[in-house]
Amino acid sequence: MTRTFGLTDTFGFTLSATDGRARTGVIQTPRGDIRTPAFMPVGTAATVKAMLPGSVAATGADILLGNTYHLMLRPSAERIDRLGGLHRFMNWQKPILTDSGGFQVMSLAGLRKLTEAGVTFKSHIDGSTHVLSPERSIQIQKLLGSDIVMCFDECPALPATEAEVARSMALSMRWAQRSRDAFGDRPGHALFGIMQGGVTPDLRAESAAALRAIGFDGYAIGGLAVGEGQDAMFGVLDYAPGLLPVDKPRYLMGVGKPDDIVGAVARGVDMMDCVLPSRSGRTGQGWTRWGQVNIRNARHQDDPRPLDEDCTCPTCRGYSRAYLHHVLRSQEIIASMLLTWHNLHYFQELMQTLRDAIAAGRLSAFVAVFRDMQARGDIEPL
Amino acid sequence: MTRTFGLTDTFGFTLSATDGRARTGVIQTPRGDIRTPAFMPVGTAATVKAMLPGSVAATGADILLGNTYHLMLRPSAERIDRLGGLHRFMNWQKPILTDSGGFQVMSLAGLRKLTEAGVTFKSHIDGSTHVLSPERSIQIQKLLGSDIVMCFDECPALPATEAEVARSMALSMRWAQRSRDAFGDRPGHALFGIMQGGVTPDLRAESAAALRAIGFDGYAIGGLAVGEGQDAMFGVLDYAPGLLPVDKPRYLMGVGKPDDIVGAVARGVDMMDCVLPSRSGRTGQGWTRWGQVNIRNARHQDDPRPLDEDCTCPTCRGYSRAYLHHVLRSQEIIASMLLTWHNLHYFQELMQTLRDAIAAGRLSAFVAVFRDMQARGDIEPL
Numbered sequence: 001m002t003r004t005f006g007l008t009d010t011f012g013f014t015l016s017a018t019d020g021r022a023r024t025g026v027i028q029t030p031r032g033d034i035r036t037p038a039f040m041p042v043g044t045a046a047t048v049k050a051m052l053p054g055s056v057a058a059t060g061a062d063i064l065l066g067n068t069y070h071l072m073l074r075p076s077a078e079r080i081d082r083l084g085g086l087h088r089f090m091n092w093q094k095p096i097l098t099d100s101g102g103f104q105v106m107s108l109a110g111l112r113k114l115t116e117a118g119v120t121f122k123s124h125i126d127g128s129t130h131v132l133s134p135e136r137s138i139q140i141q142k143l144l145g146s147d148i149v150m151c152f153d154e155c156p157a158l159p160a161t162e163a164e165v166a167r168s169m170a171l172s173m174r175w176a177q178r179s180r181d182a183f184g185d186r187p188g189h190a191l192f193g194i195m196q197g198g199v200t201p202d203l204r205a206e207s208a209a210a211l212r213a214i215g216f217d218g219y220a221i222g223g224l225a226v227g228e229g230q231d232a233m234f235g236v237l238d239y240a241p242g243l244l245p246v247d248k249p250r251y252l253m254g255v256g257k258p259d260d261i262v263g264a265v266a267r268g269v270d271m272m273d274c275v276l277p278s279r280s281g282r283t284g285q286g287w288t289r290w291g292q293v294n295i296r297n298a299r300h301q302d303d304p305r306p307l308d309e310d311c312t313c314p315t316c317r318g319y320s321r322a323y324l325h326h327v328l329r330s331q332e333i334i335a336s337m338l339l340t341w342h343n344l345h346y347f348q349e350l351m352q353t354l355r356d357a358i359a360a361g362r363l364s365a366f367v368a369v370f371r372d373m374q375a376r377g378d379i380e381p382l
Numbered sequence: 383m384t385r386t387f388g389l390t391d392t393f394g395f396t397l398s399a400t401d402g403r404a405r406t407g408v409i410q411t412p413r414g415d416i417r418t419p420a421f422m423p424v425g426t427a428a429t430v431k432a433m434l435p436g437s438v439a440a441t442g443a444d445i446l447l448g449n450t451y452h453l454m455l456r457p458s459a460e461r462i463d464r465l466g467g468l469h470r471f472m473n474w475q476k477p478i479l480t481d482s483g484g485f486q487v488m489s490l491a492g493l494r495k496l497t498e499a500g501v502t503f504k505s506h507i508d509g510s511t512h513v514l515s516p517e518r519s520i521q522i523q524k525l526l527g528s529d530i531v532m533c534f535d536e537c538p539a540l541p542a543t544e545a546e547v548a549r550s551m552a553l554s555m556r557w558a559q560r561s562r563d564a565f566g567d568r569p570g571h572a573l574f575g576i577m578q579g580g581v582t583p584d585l586r587a588e589s590a591a592a593l594r595a596i597g598f599d600g601y602a603i604g605g606l607a608v609g610e611g612q613d614a615m616f617g618v619l620d621y622a623p624g625l626l627p628v629d630k631p632r633y634l635m636g637v638g639k640p641d642d643i644v645g646a647v648a649r650g651v652d653m654m655d656c657v658l659p660s661r662s663g664r665t666g667q668g669w670t671r672w673g674q675v676n677i678r679n680a681r682h683q684d685d686p687r688p689l690d691e692d693c694t695c696p697t698c699r700g701y702s703r704a705y706l707h708h709v710l711r712s713q714e715i716i717a718s719m720l721l722t723w724h725n726l727h728y729f730q731e732l733m734q735t736l737r738d739a740i741a742a743g744r745l746s747a748f749v750a751v752f753r754d755m756q757a758r759g760d761i762e763p764l
Contacts, residue, residue, distance in 0.1 A: 045712045046709070047714050047716040050716070050719075052716065052720075053700075054696075075683065079683070083686055083705075090705065091700040091705075301457065301461070302461060304466065318435075318473040322465050322471070325457075326428065326457040327428070329456070333429075333431055333715055333719070334432070334433070336715055337434065337715070337719070338434075
């Protein structure tokens with residue numbers, strides 16, 4: 001089964017197979033194809049921390065995510081535009097998705113002020129005052145040269161009452177229309193809407209209907225992975241993807257751990273992003289088929305084995321757990337480099353396995369094996 | 383002109399050309415050739431900071447230096463030996479030279495006690511007490527699997543009286559004999575003696591004679607690059623290399639800046655090491671044909687040009703000064719990665735240019751051009 005849906009002249013989405021609610025396919029962009037389900041590494045400040053872009057690509061990443069909030073403050077969107085755009089600036093020629101900055105400024109709590117127009121906030125770097133609105137967020141993302149632009153939305157802090165979630169969702173839908181108007185017509189570039197509505201099915205349905213009425217090139221499921229727990233998240237994912245157009249990519253923002261990813265893909269999600277593989281790598285966490293490994297633990301100090309003997313990443317092909325333990329304890333930069341590379345490789349390999357399993361119609365068998373191996377835990381000490 | 387001098391069964395030194403006092407050739411080892419004059423990057427704690435070993439090799443380095451002091455404390459020589467030696471541990475298959483630990487423990491000042499037997503000192507990591515002697519230093523370097531082992535010596539703190547330098551040199555010569563005895567016969571591995579004697583020609587001659595009487599596979603010139611200044615260092619280098627056997631490599635320890643390197647090579651030095659390219663890279667210093675560039679300076683924030691437009695390193699081929707400035711100011715790890723890579727590339731390219739110039743008999747012409755370009759300073763702001 002191959003269905004191609006044109007989004008713009010040069011931006012498209014082709015579904016090649018489904019397995020239950022899970023889907024696999026390709027998002028076409030002028031900067032290259034994005035195989036879905038896709039995991040996007042996060043390049044917050046114009047770098048995936050501790051990785052050269054060629055190494056990020058070598059792990060199998062087809063796209064990465066840039067953060068509007070961080071880049072608008074430093075070095076500024078106007079400066080990146082003068083320097084030829086974010087791709088040239090950070091030496092990454094494949095697609096880039098940028099978030100809208102909304103999630104980060106909402107997290108600033110006491111430092112920001114929200115109105116219908118937008119958000120006024122103070123920079124965490126130097127305390128200077130800035131404004132983000134749907135129009136300004138879209139302008140910044142255009143200046144960056146983003147391939148996939150996200151609508152500016154409000155992500156309410158948890159816990160929140162249903163009334164608060166409803167008010168916030170309605171605001172985000174008005175902002176979605178303003179984002180759509182500000183984006184205009186940009187062949188080869190995509191604008192994604194963001195569904196809100198918390199854990200309330202009626203609000204999710206209302207949000208999905210509002211977004212579909214406006215019309216977007218793809219649809220994100222927002223307001224999840226913000227502390228609600230996996231059960232609540234999967235509860236929403238059991239119905240929310242089905243509220244969105246079947247012919248457009250569905251993006252779950254800020255997810256997640258490997259078992260979050262597997263559960264989300266099984267529920268029909270096409271794209272995800274998370275800082276987890278890079279951030280946890282910098283603190284000594286390795287991710288393998290057997291779950292999480294804390295390389296700082298003394299049990300590894302004499303262990304000549306790699307993190308995963310079957311892994312083909314440069315870290316596992318060249319270095320023992322004992323070495324990783326040593327350079328981590330010695331606070332050497334190479335510890336962040338090697339653990340981040342391994343983790344990104346593992347996440348991308350997981351995505352490839354998921355794509356293959358969906359294409360072969362054996363996703364549920366894979367999920368069973370995956371859960372069994374994750375539950376088994378790390379290999380025994382020598 | 384090609385002369386080959388066998389050092390051991392599988393360790394040798396071949397001089398292929400001289401130009402004035404400068405020499406070029408190859409040190410043969412079972413782990414590969416070392417083209418001389420050679421610059422050795424420093425891999426203190428089993429890593430050249432912020433670099434993967436493959437990247438270090440890609441800059442043109444034929445050998446790197448490991449620090450006995452750091453490795454004996456963490457993760458310990460015995461642990462590295464159990465894990466298969468330093469080459470396997472750090473994933474570097476080319477030759478490794480290890481220092482003796484002497485220089486570092488002497489720098490601990492109040493934390494150490496010196497006797498004829500050796501040095502007792504406290505670890506800077508956890509305060510634990512350790513002993514280094516000629517015998518223990520050689521044992522540690524054997525456990526590490528070092529290809530070129532250095533004698534354990536005393537490097538007196540400056541300023542020092544001539545009497546103090548003489549006393550220290552005599553001790554180092556007794557320790558050189560004990561190092562030689564402890565090293566024994568190790569085909570394929572080399573032991574280098576270290577000349578001392580400060581800035582006093584008679585003491586340098588006495589030290590050289592003592593070392594030649596013992597007999598080594600190579601000879602280091604110690605006690606320089608410790609704050610005496612370039613004029614005093616070059617003053618010693620005007621005669622000290624000539625006191626050493628012509629058929630053995632001469633190693634100037636801890637040098638240096640590009641113009642130190644050029645001056646030392648012109649005076650007959652074959653090998654050098656220094657943390658400068660990596661350490662200064664981590665603080666935002668780039669080295670180019672036009673001298674030193676402080677990339678932290680605001681003049682670079684909008685500059686789309688690479689550090690050096692003619693440089694072929696990945697940093698200069700992929701990134702602007704504006705990007706380097708941004709990631710340095712943002713304290714991103716990639717800043718250390720990119721600046722270290724460029725600097726090591728520049729240092730190795732300088733060594734290749736020196737080797738070519740000596741082989742072509744045009745070293746003095748190159749030195750004149752080098753000094754002229756260094757004096758010119760960095761390119762003009764846009």
